[in-house]
Amino acid sequence: MTRQESGRPLVGRSVPRREDRRLVSGRGRFVDDIALPGMLHAQFVRSTVAHGEIMSMDLSAVRRVPGVVAAFTADDLAIGDITAQLARPQSQFVPTAMPVLARDKVRYVGEPLAIVVGLDAYAAEDGLEAAHVEYAPLPPVLGEETALADDAVLVHDEAARNTLVDVSLFATDGIDDIFDAAHRVVEVDVTTGRQNALPLETRGVVAHWDDREEQLLLQTCTQVPHQVRTVASRCLRLDERAVRVVVPDMGGGFGQKCVVGREEIAAAAAALRLGRPVKWIEDRKDALSASFLAREQHYRARAAFDTDGRILALDADVVCDMGAYSCYPFTAGIEPLMASAEMPGVYKVPAYRVRGRAITTNKAPTAPYRGVSRPQYVMVVERLFERAARELGLDPVEIRRRNVITDFPYTGVNDITYDPGSYLESLNLCERVVRDEGWYDTRTAAAAEGRHIGIGYACFSERTGYGSSAFAQRKMQVVPGFDISEVRMDTSGAVTVTTGTMSHGQSHETTMAQIVADALGLDIARVRLHQGDTDRVTYGWGTFASRSITVGGSAVRLAAERLGDKLRAIAAALWDTEPEQVELAGGHVRRRGGDSARDVLTHQEIADVAYLRADLLPKDIEPGLTATATFDVFNDGTFSNATHGVVVELHQDTGQVEMLRYVCVEDCGVAIHPQVVEGQCRGGIAQGIAGALYEEVTYDAAGEPSATSFMDYKVPTAQEIPEVSIHHLETPCAFTATGAKGAGEGGTIGAPAAVLNAVNDALRPTGTELDHTPITPQTVHRALNPEPVP
Template sequence: MSGRDRRETWVGRSIRRVEDFSLVTGRGRFTADLTAAHWVRFVRSPVAAGRIENIIAPQGATVITAADLAGVKPIRPMLHKFGYVPIDQPVLASDVVRFVGEPIAAVIAASEEEAEDLADGVEVVIADSMAVVRAEDALAAGAVLVHNGVPGNVIVEARHATPDFNAARKAAYRLISVEIRSRRQNAMPLEARGGHAAYDPGSGRIFFTCSTQTPHLMRTAIADLIGMPESELRVIAPDVGGGFGQKMSLPPEYVFLVWLARRLKNSVAWREDRRENLIAAFHSRDQKIRIEGGFDQAGKLVALAADVSANVGAYSCFPTTCAVEPLMALAELPGPYDIRAYSCVARGVLTHTCPMAPYRGVARPAITLALERLMDCAAAAFDLDPIEIRRRNLIDRFPYTSVTGLTFDEASYRETMEIAAAALDVAAFRVRQRQARAKGRFLGLGFATFSERTGYGTPAFAARGMEITLGWEKVELTMDPSGFVEARIGASPHGQGLRTTLAQIIADELGIEPAQIAIVHGDTDRTPYGFGTFASRSLVIAGGAALTAARKVRVKLIKLASHLLEAAPDDIVLEGGSAKVAGTDRELPIASLARAAYHQSHRFNGEIEPGIMEAAIYDPPGTFSNACHAAIVEVDIETGRVEIERFLVAEDAGRLINPMIVDGQIHGGVAQGIGNALLEEIIYDETGNILTTTLADYLPPTLREIP
């Protein structure tokens, strides 16, 4: 066995997550656990649109308004394509308000309770004006403009059409149209947002602890907006109670907290409550999609047209901009189906509602719903089984390049659908369905097959024309003299289990146990620059960087062992915590190699550098996973109640680092999907007043709804 050949022992095993013990025993450390000298409560707009005429503070209250923030720049995310119109979001509204919940002022007090009481006493005089709430109303001729510089309220619009689309549509045997709307939702992380900014008198730096998915991006953006050197700001993401995309984007509240701590030269804190989170944290989804499919006589989809309108709210989010939903919809709407003629227009529409940000899945729940509904309608029109219509249209040859330029190197669209159908015994279900219908009961069986782009690096983000091109990740590995490994990552996990899975990857390369590896993340002072954890990217990209760095360390360990054991490098095997000479009983503990690298470097005659430290950057083009979800439900047509009898997922996620963690992610995704489909909706009235401000109104799924 050569030095590069070894038996894998950790990748592919369902070992327990190292993250869980502290969390389930109450030993986790969250932003909200920190205390501060000053507490902040934000005064928020009670109306969707209007001009601020006066702010009247109660006697003795310390109130900060936009007038105090001279020199603080507005949040202005940029995109250099697709007709994107850049707009400003002030940290505190200065003249006009554009959605219910927009921060107007901040009250500072010695306790959180006092700050809340004083904030309730602040009177904001606003001359309210007409608001546009729905995207279709904002697009209507003569509609009120949310921002004067954005004509027609269209902040971004992308178009794509294959040259042969019109001819293919004209030649189609049958045209079938579908319209769907994905409801506006909140990502509902268990922990709401919050921040704690502390001034360090010794260095003059600000230590900002916050609940975020992107600590390095937060540091860059906040420092830029305030006008402070980035080196003077340290951002720490401790334990983070979920994010799902909501905590990827920059909240204006975070900018304010850092500015205030710097001004007061003291510590300040803010903890968002659930009402604030529902009205002012980033919303998601809210798309209207119209698609038309042209089918030939055999039921093959030969042309697809789509029109996508995404209600993006009042402002654009940093760093992705509000274009992320419509652009993702346009690029990925064809999904797993073999479509060669395609036309789509996708736009982002400004309204007087809470700004939108990415949420788990980004556009794909809506486009999958639209496309799968089209397939079901086509099955009915052609008198085909819904599974058969899909068989005739799913991509079955690879590699495959889609009409929007996405390359699927491999996939198992048909296979996962067939597995799901067999597991549910569709033929037996149809018999049971007919029997139930005869008794006045309505049973249904639905399938959804989809493709999910994951782990995409700079090429995908550069194609969007983003000012900050997200993508690569870096990992730094250090093995100390005892053989213990520290891996520092720029990605910032918040529930994904990266401390466990990355350790498994590194352990296999180095022939040690995961317990001998510590993954350091979430601290801009201790980790290399990275973009964070979002978009199903971290295990692919940070994992790729960890693997590459570990292989560099492996090469060095083999060199050390080759010298000390007087054996050829190809004969060295790293396993079980030792370096062994294949075919002999000669071996040295890896800890001995590490100690020699640090303490006995003279033995290597300058051929091997002292110490064991390596780093790697990984920037892949991206890859795709796929799955088929199937559900059997019963609907009470009198009350509308939906009872989920069975839910099944056939998933092809490629090579599984830790199957137990993958299963957990799938279970969580299904739970969120059920909530998205049946329960959760942010509702505004026609004036822009938000009606779902508590969990009595906004209904996330509970154990009672999850099968």
Template sequence: MSEPKMSRDGAFIGASVRRREDPRLLTGAGRFVDDIELTGQLHAQFVRSKVAFGRILDVDLEATRATPGVVAAFAADDLVMAPIAALLDRPFEQFRPTEMPVLAHDTVRFIGEPIAIVVARTPYAAEDGVEAARVEYETFDAIVSTDAALAHGARRLHDGAPDNVFVDVSLFDTPGLDEAFERAAQVVEMTIDSGRQNALPLETRAALAEWDERESQLVLHTPTQVPHLVRTATAASIGVPERAVRVIVPDMGGGFGLKCVVGREEIAVAAAAKRVGKPVKWIEDRKDALTASFLAREQRYVARAAFAADGEFLAFECDVVCDMGAYSCYPFTAGIEPLMASGEMPGVYRLGAYRVRGRAVATNKAPTAPYRGVSRPQYVMLLEQIMDQAGRQLRMDPLDVRRRNLITEFPYTSINNITYDPGSYLESLDLCEQMVREEGWFERQAEARAQGRHIGIGFACFSERTGYGSSAFAARKMLVVPGFDISDIRMDLDGTVTVTSGTMSHGQSHETTMAQIVADGLQLDISRVKLHQGDTDRITYGFGTFASRSAVIGGSAVQLAARALGEDLLEIAAHLMETNLDNLELRDGSVHRRDTPDERLTFEEIARVAYLEAHRLPKGVSPGLHATASFDVTNDGTFSNATQAAVVELDPDTGAVKILRYFCVEDCGVAINPQVVEGQARGGIAQGIAGALFEEVTYDANGEPSCASFMDYCIPTAMEMPDIRLAHLETPCIYNETGAKGAGEGGTIGAVGTILGAVNNALEPTGTLLERTPITPRAVHAAMTGGTR
């Protein structure tokens, strides 16, 4: 069978245009924060807590200040910085408001928490100054698990959260749930745990700040996914007008959600630069990135699911507990994981009744930020194991259990009050199964089992809600409500176009895909389009890039801006050519008459009139060629969907899991650049496999993290990655301008559940199922031999 081809409705949209970023990045011409050198530049590092939980009795920086090369050292009392406060508009019983100080001033709550900033002439002198600092603590017993945090009498991390709970919400409790369990033919009970992970972008966090005296402006270079939010938080913290802060993002080496929250270090560097009057640079080292940066994913789901005899999914109840670490991140708050999980289950499945409780719990660990997929990898893992177990208990094919319950009629309003736009949930499952069968893996599995080998096949069906608009975030009751995006577009005298977007690329090929949108919209060559991102002085406001929003929302704003500019070109041309608007069309970088196609005005000719011969413009048309447009999703957003499958083999001697083959059928609507979409899928699957089999941050009883280097934090290499076969379906989004649905997180969302399902399928003859990730060789070996995990 041939793989489905993507449609191509235009000269560039739908084409795998070569990435325009690659020549610069592959030849070493990229410009990252650490590449920027400013006159008089100083360097910063942080004095960090060496205890997980304690009261600061004294911070002695005298020896630090006397260290050769050190220019200044500041503790919390030396720099006036307001704390970072992430808030939800919910009552106290649902949300406990707490603050995160930029520098800890009375209490430390995790190892690695910043206490003071040291500014020196060289990075090495800054490190020497950090070593010379002396901090005296009154230490407390560290709280390193949610069970300990929730235990009666546990010491509180924050006065504002007396029970160590940041968020406790029960979003749904529909009538008839208990009755559905009573009449169910089978009840599946399951507890799923996932380990704590680091998003691990190639480029660590960084900041380079300088005070521009001429502009009375603090210029902050930092690799953030959300430059405007960093500007807002920085201005509020250091007490200057927002116009007095400019955030610039150069090239960025990955983000994955870790960089879509505001960090404390960036603000401290900005405040220190303003104080010393010279540029200050901070580059996070890998140890701090692994231990003291934002983490994610540590969650537990305790669930029951009720099924009828024919496999109908009758009812589902779940208790979700998320270990959010020591602080609530800005702007999403500690509710980011439990609210995502509670609000978006049951995913792609129809369901009769639903009850859920979601909690965000404070512990003495580095705080949690969004990470690619945000809870969806975990709840998809849960749901897919439930579907598999329901099949076993009902003696049905688990794929048929899925088919019995997949949403197939659209638009569909689920039990979670979310309306799903058209998708291809059943079609993706059918095609994925067909691909597995075509390659003979079910027959190979049967042959292998007859030989005593342990081969398993796992599937995961899921959706990815993308393009969250303002209404979706408002439903979470966030006081900072992301959603819209704004785009500016300008044509210069030579007919070239510069487009500015509020989104922020950190590897997603925006310079290529946004240019494709503009090139199609204006009917000019893509080489004549330039994209600007990551400068808060260039665009009114934007919410950056996360949750697969760039193509869905940012791309729609870009397309609307290009359309508005095209209308201006047509209006001027109609006046100059003395014809009606409907007799004109944009084509090949010109405006052509329809009745006499050879008669045209090039964009350069129109631009010359717009800029240099304004007296020839139509009455009421202003000089210049510039347009601005905004876009927001007013409904529940749009849903990409996919089905993934994996074939694994278990080594009975070592417990090692080898992935023999991987399949993915995804539908992200209109793929602006299919090659980019495939890259996103492959990269996402790799990160999902990492979470399924390799990566975990653990802590000892004193709150000491286990992974200070890559010697301890196990990340997969290319050798561990399987051969991935991809196929594409296309169900265009009906709610935006581009038809794109977003493709950034889908690969990761499905991979964890797919791998766990395959491992458990291989373990079926043993009668033991695993319910925790990462899946360790020790756990697999114990399951195969009946030993202790």
């Protein structure tokens, strides 16, 4: 039922999703669905060694393969490099150029060296087999120990000890004295495995030159179309006007597609060189092993507590393995800077010190992945509280109660101001649900039977809607933040809205339309969203960091309100009254207090005047019905929060971790579409469980990635993911135009910590505690079945 039919606002209601009819009926249009006349297909010759100098590359046999049209090296195409920068001194940040195609040196298995273009995808693949590349191998750098050694081989000559970022922050005066005097100090040493964001749709692009427009058109699945346009124009030495990026339907991104890739630029260069459309679709092997990865981190952390279990100080050393290059635009600083700035989270930490480092290794480079370090540092802090609770003899939930932030706004030791949230309320409700469902009694009964059931919690906040000021604090030279929206009504009274954010499954076509329809008093069916087209959308930073509704939705709301003001002004002029006496409701423009037909105008009647009878407009009202607005978050962002509760059973014979119950209590402010929020929670929790129990990319001694298929990269199915019980709290945000906070990453952030805590609770009788994810059946089996001491 629409607003026009019910008279109720659309925001806050789970109206039918507008995308579903097209997508479930097979009418979605993805990159691989695009077919253009004369289109060629591309694949990439990729490095087979992790580290080495390129001595020679012979593509002559490639060009003779039937169906191969061309093969190009970096020298053939003369493309510029992709370089991301931080405005920090050399001691804190070392920039590294990422060549679109490797020239003199390779730095990971799978790095692209040359592009092969064929009449079809099979011919291009056949051509790859004929490439002959000779290397002078160098010892691969494959982890923290070898990267930071005094005599380490360097991945980049300019990066001493293979360190790209080294920043020490928030060193509270006297922190060492606090630790020395504390009643109890607990420590953890936590590591997390390297992961792949694994969107259902792999990366891809169709590039071709439009002679009529004198423009290169890139149709690609990216979260950041305007950034792709900027980088492509610079690498290809074109005016930015001469590059148009259009994003069709997109099957997931999760952050992997919010950076600019190399292959898309190379395919565009090949299309320009050949004068024909070129398509590249990443195959699953390359997607698993050579695409942007994430999450490989190491935390050494300690916390000081008083006798009542209140935290006194937090001290951490963070090392993030970022792979071979910095990503654009976020750089290698994306993970250590996130962790360093936000680690105190929901807790009142009086003293704090952190060192964050990004190291470079001979692995595929790292991009942001849903949550960006927050799943890791939340796990670290929650482990510290669990350990402190055990050593102090306190209940794990009670020690959290004594430390969560309850007075807002709250400015933390990390110089971040937290807007109001429901930290304590979510914690209490989550525990009450788990307790009322009888899981504590079940755990006690299971222990008497020799079974191993554990309960774990994670209490956290999700910083969302980062504005320009927040990104500027990281010293980024490319500073994301604002969004621009245009709302336009045509002569039929229908509305088109643009947003600089980009949907890859979050239901923007529905939620943005809800916001506009409410602001204009329209039927939602009369609102249409345009996104992902750099010629139709003025500018935008795309979708990442849970910014779409907080920032993009706020710009949409403000633009719609401005258009509403113009509608009221025109109607007021026609009625010879004041705009304040006009309201937009029920699909019409109405004079307040009037009850006759003369007191009602349709949107179409107003539009007719605005466009077709401009002679009726007062001189101070311009013809047309268009409004534009920008929105930025100038405070420290908005903070959604949640508590996750997990119940697991460990099976002694197999080491299997069985998920018995999952409870999520979340607060993302005003939920524009509650069902969409729940979908975000469930999807994020599934990815968080995947990182906690299943997914990891490892490397052998030569730097060859282990997980090149789903036989090796263990992705959970619906069989492994439990039903999730979701409970909503609502603390409206004062800093967004809709009262909404972000909801895109919270599920992923809380799940690893909650699962790990539950597993450790189940292991308590064994005296073993685990501090690494993913938790494998082998690890659990060893803990439950220790070998007897001889």
